[in-house]
Amino acid sequence: MQSNAVPVDTLYSEKHSIQSAKEQMDLMNSASASTVEVKLPSRMGYEKVAMTTAASVAKLMGFGEDRIEDLKTAVAEACINAIEHGNRLNDKLSVGVVLSTDEDSLEIKVIDDGIGLQKQPALPNIDRKMHGEEDTRGMGMFLIQALVDEAEWVVGTSGSSSYVRLLIRLHKQEIQ
Amino acid sequence: MQSNAVPVDTLYSEKHSIQSAKEQMDLMNSASASTVEVKLPSRMGYEKVAMTTAASVAKLMGFGEDRIEDLKTAVAEACINAIEHGNRLNDKLSVGVVLSTDEDSLEIKVIDDGIGLQKQPALPNIDRKMHGEEDTRGMGMFLIQALVDEAEWVVGTSGSSSYVRLLIRLHKQEIQ
Amino acid sequence: MQIETKSRIDQLTSPAGHPVTVLRFEGDISSTSRDAVIGAYQGLSKETVKVVLLDFTKVDYINSSGIALVIQMMMEAANMGQKVHAFGLSAHFQKVFTMVGITKYAHLFADQTAALAAL
Amino acid sequence: MQIETKSRIDQLTSPAGHPVTVLRFEGDISSTSRDAVIGAYQGLSKETVKVVLLDFTKVDYINSSGIALVIQMMMEAANMGQKVHAFGLSAHFQKVFTMVGITKYAHLFADQTAALAAL
Ligand SMILES: Nc1ncnc2c1ncn2[C@@H]1O[C@H](COP(=O)(O)OP(=O)(O)O)[C@@H](O)[C@H]1O
Ligand SMILES: Nc1ncnc2c1ncn2[C@@H]1O[C@H](COP(=O)(O)OP(=O)(O)O)[C@@H](O)[C@H]1O
Numbered sequence: 001m002q003s004n005a006v007p008v009d010t011l012y013s014e015k016h017s018i019q020s021a022k023e024q025m026d027l028m029n030s031a032s033a034s035t036v037e038v039k040l041p042s043r044m045g046y047e048k049v050a051m052t053t054a055a056s057v058a059k060l061m062g063f064g065e066d067r068i069e070d071l072k073t074a075v076a077e078a079c080i081n082a083i084e085h086g087n088r089l090n091d092k093l094s095v096g097v098v099l100s101t102d103e104d105s106l107e108i109k110v111i112d113d114g115i116g117l118q119k120q121p122a123l124p125n126i127d128r129k130m131h132g133e134e135d136t137r138g139m140g141m142f143l144i145q146a147l148v149d150e151a152e153w154v155v156g157t158s159g160s161s162s163y164v165r166l167l168i169r170l171h172k173q174e175i176q
Numbered sequence: 177m178q179s180n181a182v183p184v185d186t187l188y189s190e191k192h193s194i195q196s197a198k199e200q201m202d203l204m205n206s207a208s209a210s211t212v213e214v215k216l217p218s219r220m221g222y223e224k225v226a227m228t229t230a231a232s233v234a235k236l237m238g239f240g241e242d243r244i245e246d247l248k249t250a251v252a253e254a255c256i257n258a259i260e261h262g263n264r265l266n267d268k269l270s271v272g273v274v275l276s277t278d279e280d281s282l283e284i285k286v287i288d289d290g291i292g293l294q295k296q297p298a299l300p301n302i303d304r305k306m307h308g309e310e311d312t313r314g315m316g317m318f319l320i321q322a323l324v325d326e327a328e329w330v331v332g333t334s335g336s337s338s339y340v341r342l343l344i345r346l347h348k349q350e351i352q
Numbered sequence: 353m354q355i356e357t358k359s360r361i362d363q364l365t366s367p368a369g370h371p372v373t374v375l376r377f378e379g380d381i382s383s384t385s386r387d388a389v390i391g392a393y394q395g396l397s398k399e400t401v402k403v404v405l406l407d408f409t410k411v412d413y414i415n416s417s418g419i420a421l422v423i424q425m426m427m428e429a430a431n432m433g434q435k436v437h438a439f440g441l442s443a444h445f446q447k448v449f450t451m452v453g454i455t456k457y458a459h460l461f462a463d464q465t466a467a468l469a470a471l
Numbered sequence: 472m473q474i475e476t477k478s479r480i481d482q483l484t485s486p487a488g489h490p491v492t493v494l495r496f497e498g499d500i501s502s503t504s505r506d507a508v509i510g511a512y513q514g515l516s517k518e519t520v521k522v523v524l525l526d527f528t529k530v531d532y533i534n535s536s537g538i539a540l541v542i543q544m545m546m547e548a549a550n551m552g553q554k555v556h557a558f559g560l561s562a563h564f565q566k567v568f569t570m571v572g573i574t575k576y577a578h579l580f581a582d583q584t585a586a587l588a589a590l
Contacts, residue, residue: 036225037215044383045236048413049212052232056225069444076415126453130427136420139452143416146451220502224532245563252534302572306546312539315571319535322570 038097040079042087047079050097057099058106063170070147071168077140078110078164086112086162104170109163116155116162214273216255218263223255226273233275234282239346246323247282247344253316254286254340262288262338280346285339292331292338357381357388361396366471371400374464376407381418389421398432405467409440419452426457439467476500476507480515485590493583495526500537508540517551524586528559538571545576558586
């Protein structure tokens with residue numbers, strides 16, 4: 001199991017007010033030529049398309065099989081949340097996935113048109129789940145945080161799109 | 177080997193004047209909620225990202241392994257052409273891939289910011305290649321046409337983006 | 353647009369002579385797998401079945417909603433005094449199952465032979 | 472951003488006693504594979520090598536630019552009076568190689584054993 005600091009203090013950080021996941025993607029794209037973007041319908045199952053695309057970009061960058069598996073689960077979970085909680089399965093909204101590569105890391109933003117994360121969920125507890133004291137669900141964000149090097153949830157202001165930003169490094173950093 | 181009619185008479189067909197692959201994608205997307213879009217840098221190797229994404233969408237639609245392999249090669253070749261001939265490896269331009277699904281077919285548009293196909297290339301001839309009488313290259317469009325059910329190259333008017341449109345059917349149609 | 357999960361039940365006997373019910377999955381384990389996971393489990397006899405072995409060999413994709421269904425099944429089984437174990441998970445999903453704590457309640461074996469030998 | 476192609480040369484003898492030079496590829500066969508395909512071929516002796524067998528077992532992705540390099544190599548070999556054959560292509564790439572006409576000049580075998588038995 002990896003130990004990752006979880007910067008959830010950025011949970012409520014502000015950003016420029018933009019209107020939709022599409023605009024958010026346009027904004028992000030102008031930054032870099034090494035960016036792959038994907039736009040998905042808000043329908044369950046399509047998270048696998050984003051997952052496969054992310055894996056393909058990571059493979060091109062030279063990530064090892066293990067790290068690609070970690071990334072796949074993190075991207076799939078982020079997309080499921082964007083589809084289900086962000087866009088509430090609304091057919092008219094898309095989920096945006098922006099994959100930006102540099103020399104030694106891959107940054108992935110998964111953007112939805114929802115109001116964003118309202119409060120940090122409790123860590124899942126298997127004992128409480130097995131005793132019927134908490135919902136058996138609620139493991140997605142925990143897995144995302146555990147599997148990537150950085151994860152932050154950014155809430156859009158005034159009705160604009162929200163996103164989760166994941167970062168995965170090609171080489172593990174030294175523990176400081 | 178499959179026999180596919182090749183509608184190259186649409187090669188020079190006109191369409192609305194739009195400015196860039198991005199706008200072209202926006203235009204197309206508004207049509208359907210079952211659309212996946214990908215935007216790639218114009219760099220060799222990234223065709224594999226589009227190829228993998230297309231394969232993933234086709235898998236979700238229930239295409240068989242064989243048809244997915246056909247689709248992968250066709251999409252990769254279309255993207256290579258968009259990167260190399262359309263966008264001339266220009267880092268500042270992106271290749272757009274729009275995957276639209278319906279009940280029984282998958283349509284894929286591969287869009288670049290180039291002037292489009294100027295003349296239909298000759299069919300590759302292995303004897304001429306083996307005797308040094310023609311370039312060993314020049315097989316991409318031939319393969320695309322042979323591997324999908326429909327392929328048409330559309331030239332953008334007044335400097336707008338051009339695209340190739342591929343269609344692959346879930347169930348083979350009866351020969352008429 | 354989601355790939356359907358299939359499940360199949362095999363009744364085996366471990367080398368030690370214990371009856372083992374193997375629940376084999378095929379396809380994705382996701383939110384749409386309720387019937388394949390909970391439904392298939394609930395179809396088993398509460399009286400005769402003592403050990404349930406989950407076979408993930410033919411599963412490529414598991415998400416957290418699917419894992420939630422596995423946990424719910426494990427909870428129901430625990431309430432009935434039944435044991436649940438699993439095999440055939442990739443190294444990655446063994447790690448994921450460990451992260452969420454499933455290994456506190458279930459053993460993860462490499463394959464069926466290893467599982468049966470231990471039961 | 473493209474995956475490098477590796478190539479390796481093995482000198483074998485067929486059951487019939489003929490020397491066979493196996494050129495094994497690993498990675499993608501694309502426009503960046505010039506060294507791995509043409510370079511590796513040109514490194515072989517024009518005098519002693521009579522049959523070159525291309526091993527695609529470890530190749531997942533082949534595009535038309537990569538096929539063009541294979542054809543160029545076959546052309547150079549034909550000019551030297553050498554024979555080129557291949558094995559280890561997936562059903563899909565066997566179909567693609569057939570479509571472009573390569574099978575007019577080279578046999579595609581299922582695996583090394585089948586190839587050696589026929590040479
Ligand atoms: N993109 C999002 N937009 C809004 N809320 C979210 C988003 N992602 C997660 N959440 C909230 O966080 C909670 C926990 O998410 P998660 O850990 O993935 O588990 P689950 O999705 O199973 O509930 C969700 O139930 C939801 O309330
Ligand atoms: N997207 C495109 N934009 C402009 N020209 C194109 C495009 N795709 C193909 N072509 C033209 O068609 C020719 C044949 O393409 P193809 O059969 O794929 O072989 P190759 O790319 O190896 O030349 C190219 O050389 C190019 O001149």
